[in-house]
Amino acid sequence: MRFRDERVTMAHGAGGKATQALVEDLLVPALANPALAELGDAARIVAGGAQLALSTDSFVVRPLRFPGGSIGELAVNGTVNDLAVSGARPLALSLSMILEEGLEASVLRGEVDAIAAAASAAGVSVVAGDTKVVERGHADGMYLCTAGVGVLDPRAELSPAALRPGDRVLVSGTVGDHGTAIMLARGELGLDAPVRSDTRSLWPAVDALLDAVGPALRCMRDATRGGVASVLNELARASGVAIVVRERDVPVSRAVAGAAEILGIDPLYIANEGKLLAFVAPEAADAALAALRGAPGCADAAEIGEVRAEPAAMVLVATGFGGHRVMDQLSGDPLPRIC
Amino acid sequence: MRFVDEFRNPELGHAVADAIAAAVEPGHEYRIMEVCGGHTHVIYKYGLNGLLPDNVKLVHGPGCPVCVLPIGRVDDGIAIAQHPEVILTCFGDMLRVPGSKLTLLEARARGADVRIVYSPLDALRLARENPDREVVFFAIGFETTAPATALTLMRAKAQGLGNFSCMCSHVLIEPPLRALLDDPDVRLDGFVGPGHVAAIVGTDAFEFIPRDYSRPVVVAGFEPLDLLQAIRMLVEQLRDGRHAVENQYARTVPAAGNRRALEAMADVFAVRPEFEWRGLGSIPHSALRLSDAYAELDAEQRFEMPHARVADRKACRCGEVLRGAISPTECRVFGTVCTPERPLGACMVSSEGACAAYYNFGRFECASATSA
Numbered sequence: 001m002r003f004r005d006e007r008v009t010m011a012h013g014a015g016g017k018a019t020q021a022l023v024e025d026l027l028v029p030a031l032a033n034p035a036l037a038e039l040g041d042a043a044r045i046v047a048g049g050a051q052l053a054l055s056t057d058s059f060v061v062r063p064l065r066f067p068g069g070s071i072g073e074l075a076v077n078g079t080v081n082d083l084a085v086s087g088a089r090p091l092a093l094s095l096s097m098i099l100e101e102g103l104e105a106s107v108l109r110g111e112v113d114a115i116a117a118a119a120s121a122a123g124v125s126v127v128a129g130d131t132k133v134v135e136r137g138h139a140d141g142m143y144l145c146t147a148g149v150g151v152l153d154p155r156a157e158l159s160p161a162a163l164r165p166g167d168r169v170l171v172s173g174t175v176g177d178h179g180t181a182i183m184l185a186r187g188e189l190g191l192d193a194p195v196r197s198d199t200r201s202l203w204p205a206v207d208a209l210l211d212a213v214g215p216a217l218r219c220m221r222d223a224t225r226g227g228v229a230s231v232l233n234e235l236a237r238a239s240g241v242a243i244v245v246r247e248r249d250v251p252v253s254r255a256v257a258g259a260a261e262i263l264g265i266d267p268l269y270i271a272n273e274g275k276l277l278a279f280v281a282p283e284a285a286d287a288a289l290a291a292l293r294g295a296p297g298c299a300d301a302a303e304i305g306e307v308r309a310e311p312a313a314m315v316l317v318a319t320g321f322g323g324h325r326v327m328d329q330l331s332g333d334p335l336p337r338i339c
Numbered sequence: 340m341r342f343v344d345e346f347r348n349p350e351l352g353h354a355v356a357d358a359i360a361a362a363v364e365p366g367h368e369y370r371i372m373e374v375c376g377g378h379t380h381v382i383y384k385y386g387l388n389g390l391l392p393d394n395v396k397l398v399h400g401p402g403c404p405v406c407v408l409p410i411g412r413v414d415d416g417i418a419i420a421q422h423p424e425v426i427l428t429c430f431g432d433m434l435r436v437p438g439s440k441l442t443l444l445e446a447r448a449r450g451a452d453v454r455i456v457y458s459p460l461d462a463l464r465l466a467r468e469n470p471d472r473e474v475v476f477f478a479i480g481f482e483t484t485a486p487a488t489a490l491t492l493m494r495a496k497a498q499g500l501g502n503f504s505c506m507c508s509h510v511l512i513e514p515p516l517r518a519l520l521d522d523p524d525v526r527l528d529g530f531v532g533p534g535h536v537a538a539i540v541g542t543d544a545f546e547f548i549p550r551d552y553s554r555p556v557v558v559a560g561f562e563p564l565d566l567l568q569a570i571r572m573l574v575e576q577l578r579d580g581r582h583a584v585e586n587q588y589a590r591t592v593p594a595a596g597n598r599r600a601l602e603a604m605a606d607v608f609a610v611r612p613e614f615e616w617r618g619l620g621s622i623p624h625s626a627l628r629l630s631d632a633y634a635e636l637d638a639e640q641r642f643e644m645p646h647a648r649v650a651d652r653k654a655c656r657c658g659e660v661l662r663g664a665i666s667p668t669e670c671r672v673f674g675t676v677c678t679p680e681r682p683l684g685a686c687m688v689s690s691e692g693a694c695a696a697y698y699n700f701g702r703f704e705c706a707s708a709t710s711a
Contacts, residue, residue, distance in 0.1 A: 007448040017680045189457060258340060264690070321563045322349045323386020325700035328679075 001025060015225030015271075016330035040160065041221065042086035044152065053088030055079055056147040062140050064107065066185035068177070068196030071144055072114030074273055077199045078224070079148040080122045084203040085220040085276050087156025087210070093119065094128040094147045100139040107141065122201035124148070155210040162218040163239035167307040168285035170278040172205050172292055173198065173300040175228050176256040176267035178274070184259065191262065193255040198297070200274035205295040209278055212291030216284030222276050226330050227269040231277050232315045233329040240312050245305035245327065248320040268317075269330050279307065346562030347385075355567040356390040362574045369395045370526055371573055372663050374516065375533035376403030376691025377561055383700030385563040395570065398663035399693035401515045401619065402533050404480040405432045406661060406685040406692045409615040410649040412508055413438035416477045419506060419642045420451040426469060428462040429477035431455045432689040437682055439649045459491035459505075466495070466503035475638045476505045483535040485509040485627060486600035489607040492633055506638040507628050509608065512536050513544065514625035515616060520552045525662055529573040531566065532558035534588040541596025542586050549582040560588040607633055617651060617685055618658025657684035660693050667697040674698055 001017060003025035011018035028037060035043040042055035057078045064071045076093065083090045095115065099108065119126050177198040184191055202222060209217055221231040228250070236243045245268070252260075252267045260267045274297060280288045285303060292301040305318075315327045363369060373379055379399045382388060388397060401407055413436050420427035420443065427443070434444040434455065447453040452472075456462050459476050466474035478488040488509065495503045512533065519525050532545050537558040545556045555576040559569035569587040576582060586592055607630055614626030629637040651658060655677065656670040667673050667686070677683035679695050686694035 007445065009444050009448045011444070011680075188461075254340070261340065261343065319385045320349060321347055321352050321385040321387075321390075323389045323563075325383055325386050328699050 014330065015230055020329070038160075040086050041082040042088060042148075042150065044086070051152040053083050053086050053150045053152055054147070055082035055086070055150075056145065057082060058143060058145040060140065060143050061182065063185055064111065064141050066197055067181050069199040069273070070111060070114045071142065072111035073118040073199050075144040075146045076115055076118035076122060076124070076126075077201050077273060079146040080124060081202045081222040081224075081274070081276070083148050083150035084201070084206045085222045086150075086152075087158045087206070087220070088150030088152045089207075090122060090124045090148055090150045090201075090203055092125050092127045092149055094130075095126050096130040096145040097132070098139050098143040098145075099131065099133045100141050101133055101136040103141055111142065111144075118201075122203060153210055155214045156217070157215045158217065158219050160219050160235050160238035161240075163235055163241050163243075163279050163307050164218070164281075165241060165307055165309040166282045167218055168280050168282055168288075168303050169232070169243060169245065169305040169307070170280060170285070170289055170292060171223070171228065171251065171302055171304050172202070172276045172278070172295070172298045173274075174251045174253045174256065175223065175272055175275060176252060176260060176270035178272050179227070179270035180256045180259050180267075182271075183263070189263070191259055193259050195253070195255045195259065198272055198274040200297050202274060202276050205276060205292060205298050208291040208295040209288055213280060213284040213288045216281040217288065218279040218281065220276050220278045222274075223272045225271050227267070227271055228277060229266070229268045229315065229327050230329055232327070235279065236315050237313045239307075242308040242311050242313075243305060243315045244308055244318060245315065246318045248318075249302055249304045251300045251302050268327065282306075343562065346560070346564040348564065352390065352564055352567055355564065355571055359395065359567070359571045359574055360392045362571065362578050363392050363394060364578070365394070367394060369574060369577065370398050370528050370663075371395065371531060371570060372398040372400045372519075372527050372529075373531040373566070374400035374402040374512070375531075375536065376406065376689065376693075376696075377535065378531055378533070378559065378566060379403070379693055379696045380691045381561055381563060381566055383696040386700070387563055387566060390567065391570065395574065398527060399660065399667075399696075400530075400663060401519070401616070401661045402481065402512070402536070403686070403689050403691040403693070404484070404510070405436050405689045406657065407510060407515070407616045407619065408436060408479060408508060408685060409617045410437070410439050410651065411615065411645070411647045413443070414440075414647060414649065415644040416506060417441055417443060417446045417451070418644050419475055419638060420446050420453050422473070422642065424471075425473045425475055425642075426452045426454060426465055427475050427477060428454050428456045428465060430457075430479065432691075433477060433479065435682060435688045436685050437688075439647075459488050460494075463491055463495055463500065463503060466500050470502060472502060473641075474503050475642075476503070477508065478505050479508045481510055481512050481533070481536050482539045482604070483533075485604050485608065486539060486597070489600075489603040492607050492629070492636055493603065495636055496633065504636050504638040504641050505629065507608070509627040510614065510616070511610075511625055511627070512540070513547065514622045515619055516548070518619060518622055519662055520548070520554070522662060524664055527554065527663065528577060529555040529557070529582075531569050531573070532556045532584070534558055534560045534565070534592060537586075537588065537592045537596070539597050539600050542584050542592060542594045544596065545584045549584060553582050555582040556584045558584070558586050558588050558592055560591065606630070615648060616661075618661040652683055655684035657686045657694070660684075660686050667694040670694070
């Protein structure tokens with residue numbers, strides 16, 4: 001996929017095909033190195049005897065606080081989760097803050113408290129940081145950037161290319177909560193529904209999975225931007241397999257299903273901030289699901305589909321109505337349909 | 340969800356599919372056009388093609404509002420958006436429709452203030468909140484969305500909002516259907532009528548099809564079971580040698596339509612002598628402009644626009660897709676040069692466009708059916 005655009009548009013940040021073109025056609029060739037080329041959620045670094053994972057993420061959410069979380073919590077959990085699903089126990093984070101001139105100190109204090117609480121809950125330390133202030137009108141209040149380092153867990157043998165026909169697809173809970181909570185919190189839609197962001201550390205869920213099935217776990221991903229659909233497409237391509245999702249088995253809360261129905265958006269494309277997808281060898285699927293359901297915040301975990309050989313590099317949905325459709329990667333932002 | 344799940348019941352779906360199979364004559368091909376892009380979307384979203392007998396072919400119609408908008412009209416919208424004082428508001432689908440050089444999304448990346456709204460009333464609110472800006476609503480859609488635009492304009496006029504105007508690109512359903520039925524290259528046996536349009540204009544507005552063209556019409560709702568039921572009603576009419584307008588969507592659509600909405604439209608709009616349709620050419624009396632009583636709110640009178648007629652791109656066969664003359668995959672650029680990411684033609688933009696629906700949901704239909 002080529003990066004041919006004359007200008008950056010919002011689509012380049014939406015996690016779909018335009019983002020993929022920017023990463024794979026511009027960044028990877030320019031920065032060429034094997035750790036980056038894997039394009040995992042975290043890079044794997046071997047130094048001396050240490051097996052480390054490194055990841056970074058930036059956070060530009062509006063509004064800063066929303067039902068179920070805030071930008072500070074996202075900044076910690078986002079990077080922690082990138083490490084966790086890469087099979088690394090999160091150790092330490094750095095934190096860069098870009099603050100807008102005029103930001104109220106109480107807002108800043110609130111976010112620093114949120115960061116401290118989320119770090120403590122996730123068992124990581126924030127050990128380094130940086131602060132910049134930009135002129136009014138330039139940063140939507142605050143932008144945050146975290147980088148995290150973790151230790152690769154010896155129980156994990158994960159690779160996006162490891163999926164085999166027959167493998168099962170598990171999701172750690174209801175999908176679409178975070179993205180829906182943000183859309184509703186912006187107040188532009190005039191909809192009101194009890195939807196809360198699902199932001200949380202996924203390390204306990206990963207730890208439970210590794211404990212229960214170890215090497216039978218092929219790969220994990222957290223389904224953030226672009227939702228479950230984007231993760232499945234990425235892995236179907238990386239492994240050269242088909243993935244079939246049973247729409248009826250995908251856990252979606254009633255409020256998210258209702259909001260998505262009104263907006264004409266498929267919950268499988270909506271962002272999550274505390275949900276992982278796990279790909280497991282068939283014989284270990286039941287044990288993995290049981291372990292996952294025992295992890296905090298994962299009571300609604302479910303098996304939602306399986307890996308097939310054909311058609312390679314495609315994701316199919318078995319619809320609740322008995323038909324099939326292709327579930328492609330997102331093109332640009334999900335734009336509500338008009339009628 | 341109540342009133343939704345009932346219409347997605349797979350057991351009932353299979354029962355209706357069986358009834359369709361029982362009603363069709365083997366060896367005879369049934370070409371049924373779903374007029375509305377919303378129906379096209381549902382057909383692919385639920386994989387309904389896979390539930391129909393092989394000899395029932397669904398042909399996608401011209402009822403996707405962004406798909407039928409000509410390139411020149413998109414250019415006009417971009418020209419307005421490039422005025423520094425303007426906030427151009429439109430529905431989300433419009434943003435990626437290719438004009439001759441840019442899309443509205445690309446115009447936005449170059450500094451134009453283009454904003455998505457979910458209702459024309461949101462545009463009115465923006466005008467109130469930004470008294471020093473000119474807020475223009477780029478109105479598109481068939482009779483479905485035109486009443487909301489009409490009510491918004493009535494409100495704007497009553498409030499005396501001087502900084503609000505409307506670029507009216509609303510179109511009408513009957514003229515393109517007549518154009519299709521008059522086209523000797525297009526063979527259609529029956530129509531799934533557009534339920535949302537019919538909720539405004541009524542089922543009576545489709546009586547011209549059986550009367551003048553001897554084809555059956557069944558107005559349908561937008562759940563998978565609605566569509567299957569409508570197809571069943573159509574093939575049963577064909578089996579019995581009947582052609583009438585029937586109403587599958589009676590829970591929403593009255594025969595005479597929505598009188599208040601029609602009155603508002605008659606007040607606010609006037610029929611244009613002709614309007615250019617993407618792929619279908621110029622069709623007389625097929626679109627709406629603002630009536631003289633609302634001329635002061637007409638963006639076409641307030642702003643300079645190029646008003647250029649721009650030919651559709653040569654490689655793009657949207658016109659034939661919109662007429663149901665070819666299926667999306669028969670277009671050479673489908674899925675190669677033309678993708679939802681970089682649409683060449685408008686049918687690839689909106690999720691209601693036949694090409695985008697086919698690309699997103701329907702590719703490898705056969706592969707999915709055999710492997711699943």
